[in-house]
Amino acid sequence: MSDQSTIQQAWESKNAAPYLKSSRRGLDEDLVREISQSKNEPEWMLERRLQALELYNTIAKPAWGPDLSKLDLASITYYAKASGTESTWDQVPADIKETFTKLGIPQAEQKFLAGVGAQYESTTIYHNLKQQFKDQGVIFEDMDVAVQQYPELVKEYFMKAVPANLHKFTALHGAVWSGGTFLYIPKDVKIDLPLQAYFRMNAKGMGQFEHTLMIIEDGAQGHYIEGCSAPRYGVDSLHAGCVEIYVKPEARFRYSSVESWSKDAYNLNTKRAIVEKDAHMEWVGGNFGSHVTMLYPCSVLIGEGASADHLGLAFANSGQVQDTGAKVIHLASNTSSNIVMKSLSRGGGQSIYRGLLDIRALASNVKARVNCDALLLDGDSKSSTIPEMKIANNTATVAHEAKCGKISDNEIFYLRSRGLSKEEAETMIVNGFVEPITRELPLEYAVEMNRMLKLEMEGSVG
Amino acid sequence: MKEIIITQRPEKNKTLILDQDCLVFEHLQANLPDKINTEIIVKDNVKVDYIFILESSEDKILSENRNLKLGLNSRLHNYYFYLDQSVHISLNTHIDGQADFQHQVLILTQKKQTVYLQENHHFLYPKSFGKFQLWAIAKERSKIHVNANVNIKKTAKNTEVAHHQQAWLLNKEAKIELIPALSVEPNEVKASHSAKVSNLACEQLFYLQSRGLDKENIKNLLYQSIFQLILNQLPSEVQRENLANILNKYYVNK
Numbered sequence: 084m085s086d087q088s089t090i091q092q093a094w095e096s097k098n099a100a101p102y103l104k105s106s107r108r109g110l111d112e113d114l115v116r117e118i119s120q121s122k123n124e125p126e127w128m129l130e131r132r133l134q135a136l137e138l139y140n141t142i143a144k145p146a147w148g149p150d151l152s153k154l155d156l157a158s159i160t161y162y163a164k165a166s167g168t169e170s171t172w173d174q175v176p177a178d179i180k181e182t183f184t185k186l187g188i189p190q191a192e193q194k195f196l197a198g199v200g201a202q203y204e205s206t207t208i209y210h211n212l213k214q215q216f217k218d219q220g221v222i223f224e225d226m227d228v229a230v231q232q233y234p235e236l237v238k239e240y241f242m243k244a245v246p247a248n249l250h251k252f253t254a255l256h257g258a259v260w261s262g263g264t265f266l267y268i269p270k271d272v273k274i275d276l277p278l279q280a281y282f283r284m285n286a287k288g289m290g291q292f293e294h295t296l297m298i299i300e301d302g303a304q305g306h307y308i309e310g311c312s313a314p315r316y317g318v319d320s321l322h323a324g325c326v327e328i329y330v331k332p333e334a335r336f337r338y339s340s341v342e343s344w345s346k347d348a349y350n351l352n353t354k355r356a357i358v359e360k361d362a363h364m365e366w367v368g369g370n371f372g373s374h375v376t377m378l379y380p381c382s383v384l385i386g387e388g389a390s391a392d393h394l395g396l397a398f399a400n401s402g403q404v405q406d407t408g409a410k411v412i413h414l415a416s417n418t419s420s421n422i423v424m425k426s427l428s429r430g431g432g433q434s435i436y437r438g439l440l441d442i443r444a445l446a447s448n449v450k451a452r453v454n455c456d457a458l459l460l461d462g463d464s465k466s467s468t469i470p471e472m473k474i475a476n477n478t479a480t481v482a483h484e485a486k487c488g489k490i491s492d493n494e495i496f497y498l499r500s501r502g503l504s505k506e507e508a509e510t511m512i513v514n515g516f517v518e519p520i521t522r523e524l525p526l527e528y529a530v531e532m533n534r535m536l537k538l539e540m541e542g543s544v545g
Numbered sequence: 546m547k548e549i550i551i552t553q554r555p556e557k558n559k560t561l562i563l564d565q566d567c568l569v570f571e572h573l574q575a576n577l578p579d580k581i582n583t584e585i586i587v588k589d590n591v592k593v594d595y596i597f598i599l600e601s602s603e604d605k606i607l608s609e610n611r612n613l614k615l616g617l618n619s620r621l622h623n624y625y626f627y628l629d630q631s632v633h634i635s636l637n638t639h640i641d642g643q644a645d646f647q648h649q650v651l652i653l654t655q656k657k658q659t660v661y662l663q664e665n666h667h668f669l670y671p672k673s674f675g676k677f678q679l680w681a682i683a684k685e686r687s688k689i690h691v692n693a694n695v696n697i698k699k700t701a702k703n704t705e706v707a708h709h710q711q712a713w714l715l716n717k718e719a720k721i722e723l724i725p726a727l728s729v730e731p732n733e734v735k736a737s738h739s740a741k742v743s744n745l746a747c748e749q750l751f752y753l754q755s756r757g758l759d760k761e762n763i764k765n766l767l768y769q770s771i772f773q774l775i776l777n778q779l780p781s782e783v784q785r786e787n788l789a790n791i792l793n794k795y796y797v798n799k
Contacts, residue, residue: 444718459732462702467728468738474721477714478743483725484739489732 087265093185096338097314099180100286102204103167108288110156115258118162122227122261125234135179135247135257142251148437149375149404154349159290159321161259161411163204167182168225170211179203186312188281191527194383197276198223202293205261215272222267223278226294236267240296242288243329244355250278252323252351257291260325265294267484268303268334277306277339277525284313284326284348290321297327299334306337308528312372315345322373330362332386338366339524341532344372345401352378354470360386360415367523369532370397370405371539379437381410384418384446395421396520396532398539399432399464408437408469409453413479417448425517428464428537436485444475453483458490458516460509460540546594553556557581564588568781572598572791577620581609589616589642593779596781598791600628601759606659608633617670618643624775624788625650631658636667641658642674647676649775653768654719664693668701680771681712683719692724699730708738709769715744715764719784768795 107114115136119129120335144151169175172189183189183201198212200223216223222233230237245282247257264280299305313320322344330336345351350373356364366380393409411420418441423518426434457466463540468485492513496506514521514533515536521529551571556599557578562585563569577599587593601605609631615621617640627634640646662683668675678705681689689712697704712721725738745763753763772792779785 114640444720457729459729460730461698463732464732465728467726469724469726470740472721472723472740472742474712474714474723474742474757477717477719479714479742479744481742482739483741485727485737488734489730 093182094312094345095167095314096185098182098285099396100163102163102165103160103286106224106349108160110161110259111430114161118259118261119505121164122230124230127238128230130469131242131247132258134396135254138255139251139258140247141252142248145250149406150375151375152348153516154319156321158319159286160286160288161290161292162261163289164206164285164508165204165209165252165285166206168207168228169209170542172209175209176501179208182283182285183209183281185308186281186283186347188279191279192213195276195525196279197274198278200264200280201283202262202280202291204285204289205291208263215370219272220269221272221274222265224265226263226265226296226531227261229296229335233267234263237296240298240327240329242325242327244357245325245353248352250350251416252482253274253325253353256294256323256353260288260292260294263324264295264297266305266307268299268305270300272306274306277308278308279308282309282311284320285324287316288320289313290322293324295324295326296372297336298329299331299336299367301331302333303331306339308525309340312343313345313348315347320345320348321347321351325352328364329527330356330364331359332362333359335346335363337367339367339528341369341375341528341535342372342518343535346372346374348373350376350378354378354380355512356382356391358382358384358391359385362386363389364391366393366395366409367390367520369520369535370395370407371535374402375404375406377406379408379410380422381412382421383412383414385414387415388417390419392420394520394523395424395426396517397434398536399428399434400539401430401432403432404435405433406435408438410416411441413442413446413449413451416445416507418446419450420452422455422520425520426455426457426466427460427513427516428457428466429527431463433467434463436469438470440481442472442474442476442479442481446476447478449476449479451479451481457484457485457487460490460512472506488514506540510537513540547703547740548781549672551676555701559580559627560584561587562588563591563593566592568594569594569598570761570784570786570787572690574601575733577601577607579605580606581607583609583610583611584614586614586623587602587616590618591616592620594624596779596784596788598628598744599630599797600626600631600791605631606631610635610685613638613789615640615642615646618644620645622647623649624779625646627652627660627662629655629658630651631660634663636662636664637779640666640670640675642670642780644670645674646781649678649778651771651775652689652780653681654686655684656680656690657685658687660689662693664691664696667717668695668697670700671702671704673701673704675706680716681710682768682771683721684715686716688720689760689771690722694726694727694728695736696728697730697734697736702731702733704734706734711744712742712746713767715740
């Protein structure tokens with residue numbers, strides 16, 4: 084993966100966007116029809132888009148959470164196609180390829196990934212899966228292609244876990260979604276290397292609405308990593324993606340993501356997994372970028388013995404609001420869940436943990452635990468924790484704990500007495516604070532996350 | 546320490562100004578008005594222990610808005626009991642001075658009772674101390690909903706807050722919803738919160754049954770242990786006895 088200065092350069096690099104000439108701002112029915120037509124979609128998908136558009140026009144923005152009043156939805160470019168999809172990097176346009184090279188994607192694919200999907204603006208520009216996995220029946224495809232090639236599978240699952248009527252931004256997503264990843268792992272197939280997708284916004288005022296749909300069949304295993312970034316222009320951009328994961332009986336799946344959208348982006352993503360009998364789902368996430376993030380990955384445990392782990396890290400720097408958390412809904416008996424959330428705030432940033440643990444009446448013998456800790460790195464920042472626990476079955480055992488404070492003066496003193504500077508000492512302590520999250524990532528991504536932390540910490544006084 | 550006993554039917558709007566060290570024993574029972582608004586002001590340098598018991602088997606929902614204001618260097622230790630009654634309570638506390646505020650709540654519900662408790666505690670002054678403890682036991686088809694927000698404002702540096710909630714659901718149809726929210730603005734604070742919901746632990750049940758106790762007696766032991774935790778903290782022997790007599794009927798005969 085890239086070193087620190089290269090990462091920064093990669094995030095901030097801006098390519099020319101001549102493709103914007105054939106795009107426009109704002110959303111109406113004509114645009115939705117154009118999107119569908121340009122993808123040559125079947126009639127059923129167009130109908131779903133139009134139904135979603137109707138919902139979008141009627142549902143209000145959420146009345147809770149961060150202030151979204153300044154998000155001007157009429158000034159967003161909802162669809163812009165920069166390039167077609169290629170299966171080798173040599174065929175990708177040079178400027179786009181250079182961006183992804185700076186981000187380390189082609190190098191990572193060669194060294195340690197099973198497959199890679201790269202999205203630039205609204206469409207996937209590169210998608211590839213190593214032959215050994217194709218031979219086992221694994222499908223790892225651009226979502227637009229999957230709609231054409233695997234229509235029955237897609238139709239069965241598309242926007243069922245995350246319906247368009249869930250909230251305004253799932254309705255928006257349903258209307259204008261483009262690109263994304265389709266993953267299908269057949270029964271009992273275990274993919275021992277991670278698959279990666281990287282989502283890059285380039286142009287000013289851009290919106291990205293990728294759809295990720297994953298079906299992990301009985302007994303299968305896999306690990307998927309997602310990264311994303313965008314350069315900063317000082318005008319709003321919008322990310323309202325959607326992730327749906329179906330973890331079938333006895334399957335195991337891990338979804339990791341490291342989000343570093345530019346600090347003028349609104350990141351309003353919706354992620355949900357349906358976990359069946361004796362299956363296990365893991366969410367590992369790091370949220371560093373965006374001006375406002377509202378992100379609450381959700382696990383719905385519908386099968387007996389299902390379990391879910393949610394590990395998350397949010398860093399709210401100056402001008403940022405990280406409103407993140409986790410939701411677990413226990414519908415079946417003998418299910419368990421574990422949520423560990425870490426948040427850091429500095430420079431006036433606000434971090435909010437917002438969680439829901441919902442144990443329904445028919446879910447007996449549920450075990451659930453929530454642990455959320457917050458570190459305030461200076462006196463200007465703010466941290467809030469709003470954990471909601473709804474328990475309707477008396478056999479459940481639920482525990483929640485949280486701590487909030489600043490870096491201990493004693494710890495700083497000790498490390499400085501060992502020759503470290505104040506900044507080095509603080510960075511070391513922060514790395515220790517977030518270690519329960521970073522250790523769950525593959526080594527290369529853990530190193531990258533630590534580098535991102537160091538970037539965010541630069542200038543931190545504490 | 547002066548004792549103030551309140552047992553009469555309250556006026557709908559009541560203000561209680563506490564300007565000397567005292568123990569307040571407020572026990573409200575039958576014939577309660579549907580809605581009560583109460584303001585309690587603890588003056589600077591005053592220490593108050595406040596025992597508030599709301600119990601009644603009347604088949605109606607009582608609602609109360611209660612506002613508390615604490616002055617500089619004051620101390621208010623609350624012991625609130627919501628017993629065998631459907632209530633909607635909104636409690637707002639403003640800790641305006643360097644104060645010691647402890648708020649302990651016990652909720653017992655049964656049948657189809659509903660307790661809805663909305664609490665907002667605002668720390669506005671540096672070096673204050675807050676301890677919040679909730680115990681809740683829901684039986685039969687009752688429901689308990691507690692939304693407790695502790696807000697430590699920017700001006701309240703070096704404040705220390707601990708917020709704990711523990712609940713037991715003793716029957717299959719009982720339900721509970723807990724939101725122990727914490728909002729912190731200054732970084733020089735120590736704040737923690739925790740919540741736990743469970744039934745009687747299998748191991749505990751097994752152990753006690755193996756000692757000859759039946760399930761009803763075991764539940765009584767649970768009640769007794771929680772009551773003792775609270776009673777041990779009361780400063781007055783007399784009020785400890787009064788309170789024990791009130792609480793005893795909740796586990797002796799049930």
